[in-house]
Amino acid sequence: MTTESAEQTPPEPHGGDDAVRAATVRRLERAMGTLGTAAVARMEQRLSWFRRMSAEDRSWVGLVAQSGVAAFVDWFKNPARGRPAITVEVFGTAPRELTRSVTLQQTVDMIRVVIDVVENQVEDLAAPGGEQQLREAVLRYTREVAFSSAKIYARAAEARGAWDERLEALVVDALLHGDREEGLETWGSALGWSRTPVLAMAGGLGEDSDSTLEDLRAAARRAGHDVLAGVQGERVIAVIGISEKLTGDSAPLQAAEPLAGLFGPGPIVLGPAVGDLRVAGHSVRAAVNGLRAAIAWPDAPRPVRAEDLLPERALEGDTAARRQLVEEVYLPLRKAGSPLLDTLSVYLEHASSLEATARMLFVHPNTVRYRLNRITELTGHAPADGRGSFVLRIAVTLGRLSERGT
Known part of the structure; x- marks a missing residue:
């Protein structure tokens, strides 16, 4: 031309x-x-x-x-x-x-x-x-x-990054306090959120909060996850949209374990996986309540599931944890009949001794053994296990207290 x-x-x-x-x-x-x-x-x-x-x-x-x-x-x-x-x-x-x-x-x-x-x-x-x-x-x-x-x-x-950080902090705060949930899907879309299921992680803050958040976001995105992260006081809360590459019941733990080392020292608690971002507040609150109670279990794995901290959370005042223990542990035992509850109570009171329990109940030790196995099947917690016996004891105590007015 x-x-x-x-x-x-x-x-x-x-x-x-x-x-x-x-x-x-x-x-x-x-x-x-x-x-x-x-x-x-x-x-x-x-x-x-x-x-x-x-x-x-x-x-x-x-x-x-x-x-x-x-x-x-x-x-x-x-x-x-x-x-x-x-x-x-x-x-x-x-x-x-x-x-x-x-x-x-x-x-x-x-x-x-x-x-x-x-x-x-x-x-x-x-x-x-x-x-x-x-x-x-x-x-x-x-x-x-x-x-x-x-x-x-x-x-x-x-400018976009600064806006995204402010919006992420707003979403995390809304999830933690349970408000504005009707707008979470819109906010998530603005941040490019698309992954499900969703779980929350809560842990301690490192020496540099900015670098901790940046490292968390970068590592999660490299793994194919969506991520929202924010600082609440001395803790970091991360909400992870799990990559479709991870499937099955182990997917939440598989997603969380590579990120655990990026938090500061101390326990890291995983909230339960939920269906989408709109209901992720349940996971966030469980993770934060678990983090507060985790000090009572020094030997807890890192990360530890919030559901594994139900007894500590219940003792610390978490009403959701109390309700979950009653519904998932005590009520199945009560519905199964008094022999199971009576056997569990006697077994726990007599230092987990099969023979002592059998003598107190006037039954054969094999009958006690059968009932204990049945308790494990119904609740997922073994009475002979140290951690399992602790969970069962707290659940039965809370269940009996809940029936005071009935």
């Missing part, structure tokens, strides 16, 4: 660099409109993503291209100005939202197209003897455009 206005211009007289530059400027000024139009036409021809853009966004991109040519001509006309103010003169014409429609890579592609259009016409645009001068100016200017593009996108990413 050639520029008619440049072809019809009579040869300029030879002179010094300033005279040659002035003659080139006049040619450029006459060709500005043609160059901008040619750049947009070349984009439509070469860039498939540009053709798929909305008419409004294409018009803004075209305006940016026109402004870039005009700003280059103005800068070339006044070399004493030093570095061009590209951020304002070029990108200032487009709305900030355009950075969401056009990626940095696409911006680089646009710059290349505009460079090609201008460089292909250097011989026609430059005054005689000014070809090299114009070519060097184009290279310098396009380098400045590239730097300015990167700066704009970096600032946009920084």
Whole structure:
């Protein structure tokens, strides 16, 4: 493509660099409109993503291209100005939202197209003897455009990151306190949330809260999980949308274990996995309550499930834990009949001795053994196990207390 206005211009007289530059400027000024139009036409021809853009966004991109040519001509006309103010003169014409429609890579592609259009016409645009001068100016200017593009996108990413952090903190706070749950799905969508099931992790804060959150987010996303993380006092709460690569009952623990080392010292508690982000508050509150109670079980695994801390949580005042122990441990035993409850009570009171329990109940030791196995099947906790006997004792005590008014 050639520029008619440049072809019809009579040869300029030879002179010094300033005279040659002035003659080139006049040619450029006459060709500005043609160059901008040619750049947009070349984009439509070469860039498939540009053709798929909305008419409004294409018009803004075209305006940016026109402004870039005009700003280059103005800068070339006044070399004493030093570095061009590209951020304002070029990108200032487009709305900030355009950075969401056009990626940095696409911006680089646009710059290349505009460079090609201008460089292909250097011989026609430059005054005689000014070809090299114009070519060097184009290279310098396009380098400045590239730097300015990167700066704009970096600032946009920084602003987006700051907004995401504030929104993450808001979501975590809402989940913890059980309010605004109707808006959680919308907030999650704004953060790109898509994974289910969901579980919460609560643990201690490291020396640097910012680096702890950044490391958690980075590690979780590398593993394919969605993640929200926030600091609540001296603890870190992370909400994990588990990757579809992990399946089965072990998926929550598989997702959490690689992240455990990124928390500060002390226990790490996992809330139960739930169906989606809207009901993740249950998991968050269980994890936080478990973290408060975990001090009572020094030998707990790290991480430990909130459900494994039910006795400690119940003693610490967690009503949800008390209710769960009664519903999942005491009530099944009571419905199974008094022999199981009586056997469990006597067994626990007599230091887990089969023989002593059998003598007190006037039954054979094998009968006691059968009943104990049945208790394990119904509750998931073995009376002969130290931890299991503790859970059963607390559950039976709470169950009996709950029946005072019945």
